[in-house]
Amino acid sequence: AAGVIQSPRHLIKEKRETATLKCYPIPRHDTVYWYQQGPGQDPQFLISFYEKMQSDKGSIPDRFSAQQFSDYHSELNMSSLELGDSALYFCASSLERSGELFFGEGSRLTVL
Amino acid sequence: AQSVTQLGSHVSVSEGALVLLRCNYSSSVPPYLFWYVQYPNQGLQLLLKYTTGATLVKGINGFEAEFKKSETSFHLTKPSAHMSDAAEYFCAVWGGGSNYKLTFGKGTLLTVNP
Numbered sequence: 001a002a003g004v005i006q007s008p009r010h011l012i013k014e015k016r017e018t019a020t021l022k023c024y025p026i027p028r029h030d031t032v033y034w035y036q037q038g039p040g041q042d043p044q045f046l047i048s049f050y051e052k053m054q055s056d057k058g059s060i061p062d063r064f065s066a067q068q069f070s071d072y073h074s075e076l077n078m079s080s081l082e083l084g085d086s087a088l089y090f091c092a093s094s095l096e097r098s099g100e101l102f103f104g105e106g107s108r109l110t111v112l
Numbered sequence: 113a114q115s116v117t118q119l120g121s122h123v124s125v126s127e128g129a130l131v132l133l134r135c136n137y138s139s140s141v142p143p144y145l146f147w148y149v150q151y152p153n154q155g156l157q158l159l160l161k162y163t164t165g166a167t168l169v170k171g172i173n174g175f176e177a178e179f180k181k182s183e184t185s186f187h188l189t190k191p192s193a194h195m196s197d198a199a200e201y202f203c204a205v206w207g208g209g210s211n212y213k214l215t216f217g218k219g220t221l222l223t224v225n226p
Contacts, residue, residue: 056207100161
């Protein structure tokens with residue numbers, strides 16, 4: 001069965017650079033969620049989209065933005081990167097905000 | 113607001129022993145509860161979920177959990193631990209109402225000793 005696809009899987013950036021993470025949800029899923037997991041931490045909710053509109057917003061820094069496109073894929077844009085942004089970024093998708101989230105393998109961002 | 117408390121950041125058991133990972137939740141609405149497992153450098157895999165109905169839910173890899181409303185608990189158990197069970201386990205609660213997000217506990221690292 002098709003799963004949530006995230007790209008890139010690994011990304012290395014310098015401080016103050018920008019990065020873009022992409023997420024392709026399971027076919028027919030209309031809701032996408034972004035989570036950030038720091039080393040040894042639990043996943044923290046950043047933001048979600050339902051039917052291409054922002055649904056909920058969590059602890060997402062102002063330097064970050066995200067959107068969901070017409071084909072339901074989503075992109076997380078991160079600017080002015082800081083060392084503390086180094087983390088594993090998960091995308092998850094669900095059908096109609098049902099509560100059953102399917103997670104991708106994550107994108108590991110390292111900021112040097 | 114919904115929240116989850118996992119008791120014990122690290123649990124160590126012997127192979128073949130009972131696994132018990134504790135989770136208590138706080139929710140203003142009837143909760144949807146989940147357990148996820150994360151192996152090193154991997155994503156989050158759903159073990160099991162409780163939404164409505166039967167309070168004892170069975171998941172993959174021999175795990176099960178029981179929803180106890182009176183105790184606001186959703187503890188994860190497995191009768192006999194296997195070496196391959198060593199991983200990080202996260203309990204999570206779904207927002208519900210107009211709060212459409214999953215909130216995770218801090219996680220419990222399970223170590224299985226031979």
